[in-house]
Structures are given as C-alpha cells and as structure tokens.
Amino acid sequence: MNKMEIVVDKTMEEAYQTYSLLNEEVARWQNERGSYWTEELNPAETAPYYPLVDFPERVIIELWKRLNRVIGVLVPESVLRGTWSEFIAGKPVADPELVSCLQITVSGIAHLFNASGPDLDKYEGTGCPICGESAALSLLTPPYGKRRLHCTLCRHEWSMTSVGCIRCGSGDASEQNYLTSGEFPGIEVVACEACGQYFKELDLRLLSAATDYIWEDVRTLPLNYAAEQWLAEHAKVYGKVQ
Numbered sequence: 726m727n728k729m730e731i732v733v734d735k736t737m738e739e740a741y742q743t744y745s746l747l748n749e750e751v752a753r754w755q756n757e758r759g760s761y762w763t764e765e766l767n768p769a770e771t772a773p774y775y776p777l778v779d780f781p782e783r784v785i786i787e788l789w790k791r792l793n794r795v796i797g798v799l800v801p802e803s804v805l806r807g808t809w810s811e812f813i814a815g816k817p818v819a820d821p822e823l824v825s826c827l828q829i830t831v832s833g834i835a836h837l838f839n840a841s842g843p844d845l846d847k848y849e850g851t852g853c854p855i856c857g858e859s860a861a862l863s864l865l866t867p868p869y870g871k872r873r874l875h876c877t878l879c880r881h882e883w884s885m886t887s888v889g890c891i892r893c894g895s896g897d898a899s900e901q902n903y904l905t906s907g908e909f910p911g912i913e914v915v916a917c918e919a920c921g922q923y924f925k926e927l928d929l930r931l932l933s934a935a936t937d938y939i940w941e942d943v944r945t946l947p948l949n950y951a952a953e954q955w956l957a958e959h960a961k962v963y964g965k966v967q
C-alpha cells in the first residue's frame with residue numbers, strides 16, 4: 726500500500742456548512758414537490774430506469790434555482806439551461822459555484838426517483854440500475870466485509886459478490902492498486918491498471934454508522950488527485966493511453 730501526505734484544507738468546515746444548508750433545501754423541495762415529479766416521470770422498462778439524460782429540464786431548473794438562491798448565486802435561467810445541456814452532453818462546467826449546486830440538484834432529483842423506483846434485489850451489474858451513472862463507491866459492510874455498491878448520484882445501493890475493479894470488472898488482483906492516507910482511516914482509493922479508472926472503497930467496519938457517503942466522497946477529494954496522478958505515471962511507464 727502507498728501512503729500519502731495530505732494537507733486538509735481549512736475551508737472544509739465552511740464547505741460542510743454550505744453542503745448541509747443545500748441538503749436541507751433539497752429535503753424541503755422533495756417534501757413539497759416530490760409527489761408531483763414522481764408522477765410526471767415513468768421508469769424505463771429496463772435498467773437504468775431513470776437515466777440522467779432523460780431528466781426533464783424543468784425539474785432540473787426548478788431545484789437548481791432554489792439551491793442557487795440558498796447560497797446567494799443569481800444566474801439567469803437561460804444560463805442554467807445552457808449549462809445543463811452542456812453537462813448532459815458530457816462537457817465540463819467551468820463555474821465551480823454552478824457545478825456544486827448542479828451536482829446536488831441532480832442527486833436530489835435522482836434520489837427522489839430512486840425512492841419510487843422498482844425493486845432490484847437481484848441486480849449485479851457495475852453501472853447504477855436506477856440512474857445509469859458509474860459514480861459508485863464500494864462499501865465493505867460489517868461484520869464480514871461483504872461488498873455493496875453505493876451510487877453517489879441517486880444513493881441506490883446494491884450488492885456485488887465479485888472482487889476486483891467495480892468499473893471494468895477485472896478480477897485480477899495484481900491490476901488493482903490501493904492508495905491510502907493516514908488522514909482518512911477506513912477509506913482507500915483503488916486505481917485499476919486494467920481500465921485506467923479508479924474508485925473509492927469505504928470500510929464500514931472502521932467508519933461511524935452515521936457516515937454520509939456523499940460527503941465522505943467530497944471530503945476525500947485528495948485521494949482522487951492521488952489516483953489520477955498514480956494512473957498518469959503508470960500509463961507513462963506501461964505506455965498505455967488513458
């Protein structure tokens with residue numbers, strides 16, 4: 726295992742306050758508007774049932790505007806619409822304030838649809854069966870470390886019996902590289918040489934029961950940078966193209 730030196734940003738506390746405020750607003754919106762929107766949208770016939778690209782623009786704009794208001798960001802609706810179409814086209818969004826509210830908007834809506842989604846007890850794939858994103862975290866659950874996947878977008882959870890990479894399914898242990906930091910006990914980032922992607926693994930036997938996975942993912946962003954750097958260096962060594 727590789728240990729890293731990580732300096733935790735002092736603005737983390739502030740970021741957490743904002744994150745909490747935005748989540749409170751999402752919960753209020755879900756209470757007020759949840760039943761309306763779950764009636765508006767029908768699930769697809771096969772997984773993923775509520776793919777992101779099919780979210781109506783109206784629902785995105787409605788919640789996004791509310792969240793922007795909470796943090797005092799005033800952006801014309803036309804800008805929001807343009808940013809949303811770029812986002813679903815896979816283009817990077819440059820404005821960091823718009824991005825953070827958009828991510829919380831998307832997950833607030835996905836979570837709402839997830840709650841009304843079909844029962845998927847037997848699903849075993851790597852992409853999220855509800856929203857279709859590959860934004861999953863791997864969780865090792867007590868008491869024996871049984872693996873579950875948790876979608877950070879819609880918070881759907883499903884079990885995965887296979888070991889190895891949750892992105893490409895490679896089970897070859899020699900291709901998985903675990904990076905850890907003393908700053909984040911119980912959390913590792915796994916960089917996969919087979920596919921050049923990475924994911925985080927949270928050992929719930931070592932973390933508190935009240936862990937907010939999405940916040941853990943944000944808080945441990947330095948691990949993402951470490952994995953990206955690691956993969957870039959190894960791509961050079963092996964001459965792989967990322």
Ligand SMILES: [Zn+2]
Nearest residue numbers: 853856876879
């Ligand atoms: Zn999902």
Ligand SMILES: [Zn+2]
Nearest residue numbers: 890893917920
């Ligand atoms: Zn992989």
